[in-house]
Amino acid sequence: MKIGSLILRDRPLFLAPMEDITDISFRLLCKSFGADMMYTEFISSDGLIRNGEKSVRKLNIIDCERPVGIQLYGHLTDVMTEAAKMA
Secondary structure (H helix, E strand, C coil), X not given: CEECXXXXXXXXXXXXXXXXXXXXXXXXXXXXXCCCEEEEEEEEHHHHHCCCHXXXXXXXXXXXXXXXXXXXXXXXXXXXXXXXXXX
């Protein structure tokens, strides 16, 4: 399977994004059991551009767990754009 330039095995195992569940510890555990791609919890675009502790913490991704999809949410286009650049 190919997603952009990312190449995964033919039948990849994706870890679904779950708020208050898919933190870094859980993602690492799932990676050790064979997850091919995981996702962060929802990250507030407003919180991220304001350096909110909770939003920044959710963006803590280490190399050995990659690839990781990042879930941003918000309602203002300019804020979402800035947050996407930060992520």
